Amino acid sequence: MEHNKIQGTSLPHLYLISSGQENPDNGTLLLEQLNLLPRTPCCMVQIREKQLNAKQLLTLALKARGCPLPEGSRLLLNERVDIALAARLDGVHLPESGCYPDKFRPFAPNMIFGCSIHSPESLTIAEESGADYLLFGPVFDTPSKRKYGTPLGLEKLGQICRSTTLPVFALGGITPENGARCMTEGAYGIAGLSIFQDTSRFVDTLEQFYRIVSP
């Protein structure tokens, strides 16, 4: 598939997002999670620590880059292409209000660019600007997204998945129980934030999810 040409092989089906905004800790939890990763299947990891300034973010990104990750894993940063380049990360995830991938591609040709989408309109923009993957949500109710209104639901996830050839990761309130239904709707993979915060169950949770997303 066209989108799988990025970085030579296909993207992992699991997607972990760090959660600095809900739990400001300068990335301690993220590093703890990364250190648990070598015992789990490969995954996408997005560093999303909006409370940090650029200098702190660069320090964290370099530390994260230094963690040995399972083969095939991809380490991404939220929004900041400059810091991702400086820390030699694999890609950048752009929020719906972020600048578009085609604006960055000329000076970051080897990076994976993902886009958050919440509607068919933003899907069109993401596709036209050359996104490599999409993050769609919130699919289900989740504490971290409650302020943005009601969840979008499985039906809309299905509509998005059927109208694009790009890999779509389902995000928002995904659990090992409801994750399979996202895959049935055509999701490429599933993404989580809050569910991965309990590090005592982290590896188990990832392995449960991996069984759901394995083709």
Added chain:
Amino acid sequence: MIPSSPFLCVITDDSFCPVTIAELALKGGAAIIQLRHKSASGNQLFSWAVDIRNQCQKYRALFIVNDRVDIALASEADGVHLGQEDMPAHIARKLLGKQSIIGVSASSLEEALQAEKDGADYIGFGHIYPTFSKEKGFSPVGTETLQKVAGSISLPIIAIGGVSLENAASLISCGASGVAVISAVSRTDDPAMAASELVYALNRKKS
């Protein structure tokens, strides 16, 4: 690449449309526009950056983006301005290349020397006088420190913080190549006039 001394740099103000401020400042004779907006979305910032870059080209002024090296690259800005909490200058240099201008904020001789070592092209030094534009955790550095720094480093210095028509010329006498302002242009009834008066004041011989 840095304009010939003395020059005026206008930094955009979070409370006003940066494109409007830039346009008026350029009309008034500003030689550098710095786009600085801490809460704008990436897409918004990029769109402003492209507009201001085009205006700056028209006026043969420099366009600098605060903090976001990626937005500077994407919008083909002339350079970036980095604070002490931003990416270090030597790392930004690797991303931007030799041609781009990198400015670094400093408020002590140590920071200025470090910025010079890191390959900065100019130093934004201040705040010289008390200022209300930004919340500052320290007291003004004063003109004596400015003079000391100007005597110790070879890079052009842009003095910032509390710059006014009254003190602009004396900052140049202290060794600054130019001055930077936010509110002294944006928070006036006529920003273009305010900029042009500042440019005039900078060129006034010390009496």
